[in-house]
Amino acid sequence: MIPAQGKKEALEHFLSEFKNLDVLPAEEKEVLIVVTDTADKNEEELLLEKLKANELLGHITMVFGSDPEKIKN
Amino acid sequence: MPLGAQQSGSRHWIEQKLTRMVSKNQSRRAFLKQLATASALSAAASMFPGVMFAEEQIKNIAYSDLNWKKSPCRFCGVGCGLLIGLKEGKAVAVKGDPASPVNKGLCCVKGYHSVMALYGKDRLTKPLVRKNGKLVETTMQEALDLVASKMKSTINEHGEDAISMYGSGQWTIPDGYVASKFVKGVIGTNNLEANARLCMASAVTGFMTSFGIDEPMGCYEDIDHANVFVLWGNNMAEMHPVLFSRLLDNRLKRDVTIIDLGTRTTRTSMAADRSFLFKPQTDLALANAICYEIVNNGWMNERFVSKHTTFKTGKTDIGYGIEEKFKFNDEAKASSLAAYKTFLEDYAPEKVEKLIGMSAKDIKYLASLYGNPNKKIMSLWCMGANQHTRGTWINNLIYNIHLLTGKISTPGNSPFSLTGQPSACGTVREVGTLTHKLPYGVVMKEGARKKAAEIWGVPLENIKAKPTHHTVSMFRALDRGEIKFMWIQVTNPMVTMPNLNRYREGAEKDGRFIVVSDVYPTPTTDVADVVLPSAMWIEREGMFGNSERRTQHFNQLIDAPGEAMSDTWQIIEVAKRMGHGKYFPWTEENHIEEIWKEYTKFHAGKKHGMASYEELNKRAGVMWPFVEGKETKWRFNTKYDPACEKDSFDFYGKPEGKAWIWERPYEAPPEVPDNEFPFWLNTGRVLEHWHTGSMTRRISVLHQSVPKSYAELHPDDAKRLNVRNGEKVKLISRRGEIIMDASINERGKPTRGQVFVPFFDESLLINELTLDAYCPISKQPDYKKCAVRVEKA
Ligand code: SF4
Numbered sequence: 001m002i003p004a005q006g007k008k009e010a011l012e013h014f015l016s017e018f019k020n021l022d023v024l025p026a027e028e029k030e031v032l033i034v035v036t037d038t039a040d041k042n043e044e045e046l047l048l049e050k051l052k053a054n055e056l057l058g059h060i061t062m063v064f065g066s067d068p069e070k071i072k073n
Numbered sequence: 074m075p076l077g078a079q080q081s082g083s084r085h086w087i088e089q090k091l092t093r094m095v096s097k098n099q100s101r102r103a104f105l106k107q108l109a110t111a112s113a114l115s116a117a118a119s120m121f122p123g124v125m126f127a128e129e130q131i132k133n134i135a136y137s138d139l140n141w142k143k144s145p146c147r148f149c150g151v152g153c154g155l156l157i158g159l160k161e162g163k164a165v166a167v168k169g170d171p172a173s174p175v176n177k178g179l180c181c182v183k184g185y186h187s188v189m190a191l192y193g194k195d196r197l198t199k200p201l202v203r204k205n206g207k208l209v210e211t212t213m214q215e216a217l218d219l220v221a222s223k224m225k226s227t228i229n230e231h232g233e234d235a236i237s238m239y240g241s242g243q244w245t246i247p248d249g250y251v252a253s254k255f256v257k258g259v260i261g262t263n264n265l266e267a268n269a270r271l272c273m274a275s276a277v278t279g280f281m282t283s284f285g286i287d288e289p290m291g292c293y294e295d296i297d298h299a300n301v302f303v304l305w306g307n308n309m310a311e312m313h314p315v316l317f318s319r320l321l322d323n324r325l326k327r328d329v330t331i332i333d334l335g336t337r338t339t340r341t342s343m344a345a346d347r348s349f350l351f352k353p354q355t356d357l358a359l360a361n362a363i364c365y366e367i368v369n370n371g372w373m374n375e376r377f378v379s380k381h382t383t384f385k386t387g388k389t390d391i392g393y394g395i396e397e398k399f400k401f402n403d404e405a406k407a408s409s410l411a412a413y414k415t416f417l418e419d420y421a422p423e424k425v426e427k428l429i430g431m432s433a434k435d436i437k438y439l440a441s442l443y444g445n446p447n448k449k450i451m452s453l454w455c456m457g458a459n460q461h462t463r464g465t466w467i468n469n470l471i472y473n474i475h476l477l478t479g480k481i482s483t484p485g486n487s488p489f490s491l492t493g494q495p496s497a498c499g500t501v502r503e504v505g506t507l508t509h510k511l512p513y514g515v516v517m518k519e520g521a522r523k524k525a526a527e528i529w530g531v532p533l534e535n536i537k538a539k540p541t542h543h544t545v546s547m548f549r550a551l552d553r554g555e556i557k558f559m560w561i562q563v564t565n566p567m568v569t570m571p572n573l574n575r576y577r578e579g580a581e582k583d584g585r586f587i588v589v590s591d592v593y594p595t596p597t598t599d600v601a602d603v604v605l606p607s608a609m610w611i612e613r614e615g616m617f618g619n620s621e622r623r624t625q626h627f628n629q630l631i632d633a634p635g636e637a638m639s640d641t642w643q644i645i646e647v648a649k650r651m652g653h654g655k656y657f658p659w660t661e662e663n664h665i666e667e668i669w670k671e672y673t674k675f676h677a678g679k680k681h682g683m684a685s686y687e688e689l690n691k692r693a694g695v696m697w698p699f700v701e702g703k704e705t706k707w708r709f710n711t712k713y714d715p716a717c718e719k720d721s722f723d724f725y726g727k728p729e730g731k732a733w734i735w736e737r738p739y740e741a742p743p744e745v746p747d748n749e750f751p752f753w754l755n756t757g758r759v760l761e762h763w764h765t766g767s768m769t770r771r772i773s774v775l776h777q778s779v780p781k782s783y784a785e786l787h788p789d790d791a792k793r794l795n796v797r798n799g800e801k802v803k804l805i806s807r808r809g810e811i812i813m814d815a816s817i818n819e820r821g822k823p824t825r826g827q828v829f830v831p832f833f834d835e836s837l838l839i840n841e842l843t844l845d846a847y848c849p850i851s852k853q854p855d856y857k858k859c860a861v862r863v864e865k866a
Pocket residue numbers: 146147148149150151152153176179180181182183184185313314315316
């Protein structure tokens with residue numbers, strides 16, 4: 001996540017209140033890594049909506065790890 | 074120690090920190106979280122090179138005990154070496170290969186998630202045949218029988234030139250080689266093209282006209298020697314992210330300046346030391362203005378120029394290929410340094426600053442970087458220069474700058490044309506899967522035809538001496554009905570052709586038979602009569618060739634799903650059914666090795682020798698020319714290139730070993746904004762998506778990251794149109810219209826009067842609006858410039 005200008009600390013604080021995510025702030029750059037851990041798609045989407053709606057957030061880029069058991073031919 | 078400090082100090086990339094093993098009893102959920110964190114860290118590293126995260130935060134990040142195997146990345150032309158983590162017969166994880174000199178363990182967000190592209194829910198696993206207007210499942214045997222019989226009957230009724238094959242820079246080298254042998258050598262038509270015509274044909278004609286031989290003289294190692302990097306219309310931060318990280322990594326360690334030249338502000342501009350915006354098409358004038366400064370400030374390397382170059386002029390006012398059966402042949406005439414100096418008079422910075430939209434002061438600053446004898450300099454470019462109605466010319470002009478200063482073919486002095494696809498160089502340029510090419514030389518040359526006939530074991534008269542259709546011309550011929558059968562492999566022209574409406578209607582006309590080999594349904598499979606499911610990437614064995622002349626081999630690591638078959642073997646099966654099996658006498662087990670042995674006969678020698686199959690198998694890629702067990706890193710330089718026969722430099726592709734400095738003027742593009750269509754339309758790509766998105770849109774993380782295409786507007790234009798971020802706008806050109814979300818002050822910012830749209834989204838086909846004008850020399854279309862109107866929707 002890239003915070004709105006000058007809002008990195010405030011965004012970190014805001015994120016710390018969510019139970020279903022971990023935050024890794026970069027040390028010198030305006031970027032935070034947020035790892036979400038949601039039970040299902042619904043919870044994931046709700047969380048994402050809440051995060052996106054917050055004005056402390058400037059930009060979000062999403063990446064993901066995968067579960068081999070879910071991979072089916 | 075913070076990670077970034079290590080990264081900058083000893084090139085220990087983030088990924089190397091993430092390879093510790095997790096304990097066996099760790100829960101799956103924790104493992105997944107770690108994988109996700111690892112991916113995010115890598116993405117952050119490629120977006121913010123030098124980014125640091127506290128050691129304690131990453132110490133538990135790891136991969137489990139997977140079985141790791143090497144492969145080049147499936148996606149871009151950087152050609153990163155990957156290690157693919159295998160588990161239970163599936164590819165489940167990716168990390169950068171520390172043994173690969175390309176990426177040294179790093180990878181970008183696309184590479185990281187590349188294996189997910191193998192497992193999309195709608196993967197094509199069975200062949201489909203159109204019956205009563207609908208695609209229905211059939212068996213592979215029946216589908217291949219049908220393709221062979223249709224090809225045969227088309228040839229019998231209408232002749233060889235009624236059939237065509239359209240491939241790709243994502244073809245493996247064996248795919249392209251077998252296609253070339255089959256179409257040109259066995260069937261006997263030059264109707265063979267590849268989508269690389271759309272992305273780097275101008276690079277090829279640039280090399281051929283300036284040096285008489287294709288592909289960069291330098292290599293990625295130049296990045297570790299250069300002091301100045303000038304990026305000509307090249308958003309490297311998104312399109313070549315791992316290489317861009319290497320530039321930035323060097324900047325952390327040494328005296329390095331990065332200059333971004335472009336027509337819009339991008340992530341690359343943000344990371345560069347200086348960013349200059351020029352008006353579309355005026356890069357031609359800018360390059361000439363730099364040369365003017367070099368010549369008039371005494372920065373020319375006179376000894377180099379007199380010993381190793383010669384001056385040429387070509388035709389001017391050369392057209393744009395818009396006319397239906399447009400023909401053009403350039404003619405090189407001898408010129409001189411004196412005549413060249415006179416030609417440059419029109420490009421004094423003060424004379425062209427208005428045209429270019431850059432101040433004379435800035436132009437002079439740029440020229441001084443090239444002119445400074447104490448600075449080593451690299452120019453890098455890709456689509457901005459190549460997708461250009463004067464693409465060959467701008468390639469020539471960048472070479473002119475390096476030739477005038479003698480800053481070429483030495484470590485760190487390097488004009489470097491980058492490619493977009495993983496094997497645009499390996500398969501299309503080296504194998505020669507274009508209408509005029511053969512694996513060695515061009516069809517017009519009898520010697521090249523003789524060599525091919527001999528190696529292929531086909532009658533010489535099979536190989537025709539006249540090129541037929543380049544890509545745009547081929548789709549026009551399909552529309553007109555001169556071509557009746559087209560086999561398309563690993564590419565998606567129903568998203569990528571410019572002026573798309575015309576070519577889609579042409580493909581759908583009665584009397585056309587379209588075969589498409591692919592891994593997912595696409596707008597191109599929508600127009601197909603037969604769809605063949607392909608084995609993808611590591612589901613088969615193959616080789617790719619990247620931007621720095623590096624060939625990389627990969628083994629089959631997993632099974633292909635259902636009846637999916639490699640493109641190489643599909644062609645061989647069809648050839649056998651047509652009675653041509655004797656030309657492809659290989660087994661499924663040994664065919665890739667045998668093809669490699671046969672193919673490399675074309676390139677034997679010091680100028681293009683390739684590594685053996687065994688060597689490729691062992692190493693994380695080998696650069697050609699590979700001579701006596703050694704890679705040639707800098708061609709044309711006697712110190713490094715064993716093919717040189719002269720002192721210091723030998724541009725042996727040209728007579729007398731001299732490179733050509735061309736007089737190429739500025740000429741305006743064919744369609745410019747006017748009262749009715751007042752905006753420039755520029756199209757391109759985004760970091761997360763691979764070209765038309767047929768693979769990356771099926772990787773949920775990449776898809777969610779950029780789920781749909783958008784129209785970037787300058788904030789002032791948006792204000793004037795009363796459009797806010799995310800609101801709908803309608804773009805209208807003379808050829809089509811589209812409604813999409815406006816993007817203001819987000820990823821990129823176009824100049825006023827310009828709109829930028831990425832082309833990855835098949836539900837928002839921006840190429841319905843683009844113009845099918847092309848460079849008359851390279852025949853590569855210009856996707857960067859046409860005129861549109863923008864309205865609030
Ligand atoms: S930079 Fe290109 S080759 Fe490297 S990992 Fe990314 S997409 Fe793959």
